Amino acid sequence: MSADLALIWPELILTIGGLITLMLGTFAGDRQVGLYQLASLVTLAAAAVAVIALFGTNATVFSGTLAVDAFGGFAKLLIYASSFLCIAVAPRFFRDTMRAEYPVLILFAALGMGIMAGARDLMTLYVGLELNSLAAYVLASFMRTDDRSSEAGLKYFVLGSLASGMLLYGISLLYGFSGTTDFAGIAKVMGGEMDTGLLFGIIFVIAGLAFKISAVPFHMWTPDVYEGAPTPVTTFFASAPKVAAMVLLTRVIVDAMAPAIGAWQQIIIFLALASIILGAVGAIGQKNIKRLLAYSSINNVGFILIGLAAGTQQGIEAVLTYLLVYVVTTIGSFLVVLQLRDREGNQVESIPALAGLSQYRPGLAAAMAVFLLSLAGIPPLFGFWPKYLVFEAAVNANLVPLAVAGIVASVIGAFYYIAVIKTMYFDDRSEAEVSGGGNIVEGAIVAASALWLSVIGYLFIGPLATASAHAASVLF
Amino acid sequence: MGLLSLMLAVPFVAAIACLFVNDRSARLIALAATLVDFALGIVMWARFDVGGAQWQFTERADLFGRFQWALGIDGMAMMLIMLTVFLMPLCILASWEAITRRVGLYMAMFLVMETIMIGVFCAQDLLLFYIFFEAGLIPMYFIIGIWGGANRIYAAFKFFLYTLLGSVVMLIAMIAMIREAGTTDIPTLLVYNFPPEMQTWLWLAFFASLAVKMPMWPVHTWLPDAHVQAPTAGSMILAGVLLKMGAYGFLRFMMPMFPDASAQLMWIVFALSMIAVVYTSLVALVQSDMKKLIAYSSVAHMAIVTAGLFAFNQQGIEGALIIMLSHGVVSAALFFCVGVIYDRLHTREISRYGGLAVNMPAYALFFMLFTMASVGLPGTSGFVGEFLSLAGIYEASSWVALVCGTGIILGAAYMLYLYRRVVFGELTKDDVKAMPDITAREWAIFVPLAAVALWMGVYPESFLAPMRGDVTTVVARLAPAKPAGDAHLAAGEPKAAEPAHGEAHHAGGVQ
Numbered sequence: 001m002s003a004d005l006a007l008i009w010p011e012l013i014l015t016i017g018g019l020i021t022l023m024l025g026t027f028a029g030d031r032q033v034g035l036y037q038l039a040s041l042v043t044l045a046a047a048a049v050a051v052i053a054l055f056g057t058n059a060t061v062f063s064g065t066l067a068v069d070a071f072g073g074f075a076k077l078l079i080y081a082s083s084f085l086c087i088a089v090a091p092r093f094f095r096d097t098m099r100a101e102y103p104v105l106i107l108f109a110a111l112g113m114g115i116m117a118g119a120r121d122l123m124t125l126y127v128g129l130e131l132n133s134l135a136a137y138v139l140a141s142f143m144r145t146d147d148r149s150s151e152a153g154l155k156y157f158v159l160g161s162l163a164s165g166m167l168l169y170g171i172s173l174l175y176g177f178s179g180t181t182d183f184a185g186i187a188k189v190m191g192g193e194m195d196t197g198l199l200f201g202i203i204f205v206i207a208g209l210a211f212k213i214s215a216v217p218f219h220m221w222t223p224d225v226y227e228g229a230p231t232p233v234t235t236f237f238a239s240a241p242k243v244a245a246m247v248l249l250t251r252v253i254v255d256a257m258a259p260a261i262g263a264w265q266q267i268i269i270f271l272a273l274a275s276i277i278l279g280a281v282g283a284i285g286q287k288n289i290k291r292l293l294a295y296s297s298i299n300n301v302g303f304i305l306i307g308l309a310a311g312t313q314q315g316i317e318a319v320l321t322y323l324l325v326y327v328v329t330t331i332g333s334f335l336v337v338l339q340l341r342d343r344e345g346n347q348v349e350s351i352p353a354l355a356g357l358s359q360y361r362p363g364l365a366a367a368m369a370v371f372l373l374s375l376a377g378i379p380p381l382f383g384f385w386p387k388y389l390v391f392e393a394a395v396n397a398n399l400v401p402l403a404v405a406g407i408v409a410s411v412i413g414a415f416y417y418i419a420v421i422k423t424m425y426f427d428d429r430s431e432a433e434v435s436g437g438g439n440i441v442e443g444a445i446v447a448a449s450a451l452w453l454s455v456i457g458y459l460f461i462g463p464l465a466t467a468s469a470h471a472a473s474v475l476f
Numbered sequence: 477m478g479l480l481s482l483m484l485a486v487p488f489v490a491a492i493a494c495l496f497v498n499d500r501s502a503r504l505i506a507l508a509a510t511l512v513d514f515a516l517g518i519v520m521w522a523r524f525d526v527g528g529a530q531w532q533f534t535e536r537a538d539l540f541g542r543f544q545w546a547l548g549i550d551g552m553a554m555m556l557i558m559l560t561v562f563l564m565p566l567c568i569l570a571s572w573e574a575i576t577r578r579v580g581l582y583m584a585m586f587l588v589m590e591t592i593m594i595g596v597f598c599a600q601d602l603l604l605f606y607i608f609f610e611a612g613l614i615p616m617y618f619i620i621g622i623w624g625g626a627n628r629i630y631a632a633f634k635f636f637l638y639t640l641l642g643s644v645v646m647l648i649a650m651i652a653m654i655r656e657a658g659t660t661d662i663p664t665l666l667v668y669n670f671p672p673e674m675q676t677w678l679w680l681a682f683f684a685s686l687a688v689k690m691p692m693w694p695v696h697t698w699l700p701d702a703h704v705q706a707p708t709a710g711s712m713i714l715a716g717v718l719l720k721m722g723a724y725g726f727l728r729f730m731m732p733m734f735p736d737a738s739a740q741l742m743w744i745v746f747a748l749s750m751i752a753v754v755y756t757s758l759v760a761l762v763q764s765d766m767k768k769l770i771a772y773s774s775v776a777h778m779a780i781v782t783a784g785l786f787a788f789n790q791q792g793i794e795g796a797l798i799i800m801l802s803h804g805v806v807s808a809a810l811f812f813c814v815g816v817i818y819d820r821l822h823t824r825e826i827s828r829y830g831g832l833a834v835n836m837p838a839y840a841l842f843f844m845l846f847t848m849a850s851v852g853l854p855g856t857s858g859f860v861g862e863f864l865s866l867a868g869i870y871e872a873s874s875w876v877a878l879v880c881g882t883g884i885i886l887g888a889a890y891m892l893y894l895y896r897r898v899v900f901g902e903l904t905k906d907d908v909k910a911m912p913d914i915t916a917r918e919w920a921i922f923v924p925l926a927a928v929a930l931w932m933g934v935y936p937e938s939f940l941a942p943m944r945g946d947v948t949t950v951v952a953r954l955a956p957a958k959p960a961g962d963a964h965l966a967a968g969e970p971k972a973a974e975p976a977h978g979e980a981h982h983a984g985g986v987q
Contacts, residue, residue: 359578362581379606396651407644407647407648408644410644418637425622426621458540463541
């Protein structure tokens with residue numbers, strides 16, 4: 001038991017740090033922003049250091065219910081890094097309404113996501129997922145006096161509960177027909193004759209998890225929640241939970257369902273293509289930049305699922321690389337959105353208001369153009385590389401029609417990305433000019449991620465491949 | 477750093493510099509950088525060993541883990557790079573006064589474009605090639621969209637999406653090739669024998685992409701829109717170099733890598749080329765917009781290129797290459813001819829002009845020269861290419877040669893008709909009367925273009941010699957799959973000391 005504790009340092013640090021931050025907020029008051037911000041950021045940084053220290057470990061703890069391995073570690077680093085940034089940018093956004101609950105909730109959500117990333121048992125899976133979800137529901141409605149934010153929280157909660165219900169139903173079926181909640185045990189049963197009950201279990205579990213990654217047809221909540229939630233929270237939703245849920249889905253599929261490839265592969269292929277196409281078509285005509293980025297995330301999840309559909313180690317490597325590049329791009333683009341303010345200092349979210357942005361905020365417009373073209377996967381921007389990897393994995397797994405369909409559908413997606421660029425670059429300056437103004441740190445993060453995504457990222461392909469190969473290899 | 481890396485770096489660094497300086501400095505930086513690149517190009521040509529190794533100036537650096545920064549050129553690539561670096565300073569000069577808004581960004585886009593185009597021609601790694609190939613969309617999208625004409629948004633979107641849709645399928649084919657051959661190295665892939673049934677699929681995927689870039693009928697419709705809306709220099713570079721990427725892809729990838737499929741499916745290329753030559757020439761004949769007319773003529777010329785390439789013989793391919801170079805110079809010059817009078821009267825309507833020979837004699841002279849070069853008058857570059865490629869096509873199929881030959885007659889018709897309406901006739905319109913003749917800056921652009929067009933027409937051997945070995949390699953690679961032609965040419969008694977295959981070119985070029 002104590003040996004097990006030594007392997008879950010990141011989780012312990014997050015739990016204790018989260019509680020300390022909560023106490024600080026309660027006793028020092030919401031005005032002491034610097035204090036509880038610092039506590040939460042230090043907690044995340046310490047947890048990340050612990051993950052790096054454990055990167056070489058490959059073990060299971062607590063009777064095999066939780067894995068501590070490089071695969072989970074890779075995901076946790078991404079999750080902690082994006083949580084870190086989402087906490088760091090919050091005070092400037094919330095100003096007077098900043099409260100200590102924000103970093104606390106994100107810390108607990110990060111804890112839940114860490115458990116999701118390591119889950120090797122249906123029960124830990126559910127515990128991690130719910131810990132993350134409950135924090136997320138509250139975060140969505142964090143601006144409680146704002147109608148849209150409350151609506152987003154309520155919508156997320158109702159639909160999220162539905163998804164949890166489906167997931168639990170699937171879990172109960174899997175347990176009922178296999179007699180175990182352990183992934184490896186389920187895999188053993190799946191290797192035998194395929195039971196209808198097991199098949200239904202697979203379908204319901206995948207459906208429940210598809211909700212979390214907002215894959216079509218379980219994506220309906222995404223645009224509304226992204227639009228309604230405060231922008232730092234949206235940034236968080238678009239990055240860390242996506243990583244956690246995707247990694248969880250990958251582990252469930254590879255560890256628990258691998259022998260039943262005939263059952264899950266076609267579901268994943270359907271989810272992938274539907275997400276790519278609907279994410280692209282739905283984005284056309286959106287007037288709100290956050291809604292547009294919501295559809296963009298649906299679209300990108302579709303591409304990630306292509307890598308998962310391949311089901312090979314190469315495919316999982318592609319999934320991990322894709323997640324990393326996707327998180328950088330998403331956080332960068334939402335940071336740009338955070339900087340868009342009109343003269344009164346209110347947030348600007350409408351796309352037409354960005355008209356002519358390149359003429360008075362050239363740097364910001366250029367960074368946004370890089371992020372959008374990177375999301376579209378146009379070379380030489382680095383967003384091309386993970387797309388290449390997932391298609392390569394699909395082709396090597398003999399899923400050529402899937403690769404062709406996916407890449408052709410990506411052209412539809414390119415349309416709305418370049419439409420935003422058209423607004424920023426080709427149109428004349430709008431009346432409702434964005435005055436903007438950000439601080440140096442945010443600007444530096446935007447600039448650094450934009451530069452990395454332009455051409456510099458290609459220089460990191462080697463180390464990235466090594467890290468993702470190391471992480472993916474533990475599953476096989 | 478090798479010469480090719482340097483040639484890529486110079487415009488790229490200058491592009492970044494252009495973003496941070498005022499308009500005047502941006503123009504000067506751009507001109508200086510393109511001239512430096514041109515000088516480097518001349519050094520490259522001078523040091524190129526004709527008849528030496530197939531791949532020269534090779535560089536390899538393991539920068540990207542999965543694929544390499546691999547550069548190198550053969551003769552064809554070198555001539556296309558020369559075309560690029562030759563046209564770029566002229567494009568910058570052509571936009572010297574015409575572009576007044578956001579000059580820094582404009583110059584940066586052109587310099588990035590130069591880097592990308594050189595990269596396409598010298599990439600020796602399949603993925604590196606693809607990245608350069610598709611990256612060209614982004615600067616061109618901005619150039620058309622920001623500095624284009626009234627309907628520029630539509631044209632920019634159409635250009636971007638149309639060409640993107642074309643190229644993505646090629647990526648899947650490339651992945652399949654890499655999987656099959658286990659390497660991304662182009663020289664290795666060039667001699668790899670893909671299984672014949674796989675070749676057919678790969679060929680079709682490449683064809684889908686390259687035919688759009690080319691552009692071939694019926695996927696050419698983006699080109700007239702893009703040309704008409706693009707600024708003058710944008711049209712010059714689009715017609716001059718970007719259209720050559722398609723043909724370069726045919727010659728670099730499809731033909732040597734999939735020889736069996738090329739032979740099996742050559743009828744598609746011939747059929748589409750024949751339709752394109754006749755159809756787009758007729759369409760060009762009825763245009764009332766000068767730029768659109770020249771755009772359609774580009775499609776017709778490119779169709780002769782594709783037909784010449786798929787003749788599978790030395791004359792056909794060499795002729796196609798000369799048409800590519802010639803068309804690069806001549807169509808850029810013609811678009812500049814349009815730009816010159818557009819800057820003065822701000823319309824491209826042919827009927828708004830007339831009688832320019834009276835008040836703009838020097839302009840009329842240059843326009844005449846390039847019209848003739850486009851028609852293919854002996855002594856100009858157009859003749860050499862058309863003669864050689866038609867001779868090659870005739871050997872493969874006399875019917876195709878017949879149909880493509882009519883394109884040359886129609887070409888004379890629409891070009892001379894254009895020239896008559898713009899330059900001859902009565903000088904009646906007051907605003908046209910007020911147009912001054914060409915300025916010193918415009919002289920500086922016309923003279924080099926005219927000189928090259930004549931040089932290529934009078935002594936094409938300078939341009940053919942570096943490419944001959946590469947063409948021979950491709951022809952040899954295609955030989956086992958080559959179908960028998962319907963024109964059984966019998967060789968005459970060879971003259972004594974003349975090398976056998978040099979004869980045709982001298983016959984075409986010098987007489």
